[in-house]
Amino acid sequence: MAALLDTLPAEVDFTTSGTTGPPVAWRRTRRQLVAEAELLAGLLPDGVRVVTTYAPDHHLYGYLLNRLVPQILGVPLRSASVIDPLSDPTSGLLVVAVPSAWWQIERSLSRFRHGPVTIVHSTAALPRRAGEVLTRLPGLRLCELHGSTETGLVGVRRAPDDDWTLAEDVTIADEDRHDGPRPLRVRSPRLARRAGTAQPDEHTLDDAVIVTGPRTYRLTGRRNRxxxxxxxxxxxxxxxxxxxxxxxxxxxxxxxxxxxxxxxxxxxxxxxxxxxxxxxxxxxxxxxxxxxxxxxxxxxxxxxxxxxxxxx
Structure with missing residues (x-):
């Protein structure tokens, strides 16, 4: 961890792009970034040998999985456009996907002959075709991430119909309430801050959820449009x-x-x-x-x- 910390600036800004108007920057410390990269690396199966990414570096998701996770795993990174099919699928392939990359993953199914392939997905809802792709090739493994620029990783699930499980350092702020859909308010040491402000104790996401267990929840929609x-x-x-x-x-x-x-x-x-x-x-x-x-x-x-x- 220390060696990776030395390669990063003290703080890095990531922006949420509004519909109009100036973007909003959320600031994370290098210690927060490395902590989250280590969490993500720990969610992956053993034997990852190469990472192919469709995610842009300027998103928090892409920054972590393109820059930091490959360094932690000690594996090479290949960058791909959504117009590029997966090249030379091999044993231990990890694909960093965005929604528009799934049609290329589907086109590459016949080439996955060398062992399990893990697909990490974030940034938006999983496309409907993703469920069909996952059932067509048993060797495909899903790691779907839920969170935001403000919170970083909040939850993970392994199948499109599963409930979400909280990341190990995340808690639901009002976890004692189990009375139907409500805003998802979380606490985490990785919450980002605005410039000139202190790190918040908690953050309320745009998502509405039903808590289904001590560490699990189900998304029911969004609190706004x-x-x-x-x-x-x-x-x-x-x-x-x-x-x-x-x-x-x-x-x-x-x-x-x-x-x-x-x-x-x-x-x-x-x-x-x-x-x-x-x-x-x-x-x-x-x-x-x-x-x-x-x-x-x-x-x-x-x-x-x-x-x-x-x-x-």
């Missing part, structure tokens, strides 16, 4: 307000599960094509490409409605 698109958190209520202020047209955002990204959203516009195009231009002006909806369409469109996003 947030969607995670490729790791970016968007408040779709704010998107609606910003668009209405900009173009004077009331719109509605609908969140749904997506086969590629895990979850996504679309914008419904009342009225005809002229008004829809007006909103579409406003979306291009208001939102960066990574935050834009799957579609902007008229609310009276004959297209099949998207599936509503259920509990993660």
């Amino acid at each position: 947030l969607v995670k698109v490729d790791g970016h958190r968007l408040d779709v209520s704010r998107v609606e307000r910003e668009l209405e202020d900009l173009v004077g047209v009331p719109v509605a955002c609908r969140i749904f599960r997506d086969e590629l990204r895990g979850e996504w959203y679309e914008i419904l516009v009342p009225g005809g094509e002229h008004r829809r195009r007006h909103v579409l231009r406003a979306v291009s002006y208001l939102l960066p490409a990574a935050h834009r909806p799957r579609a902007v369409r008229s609310s009276h469109s004959s297209l099949q409605p998207a599936r509503e996003l259920g509990p993660c």
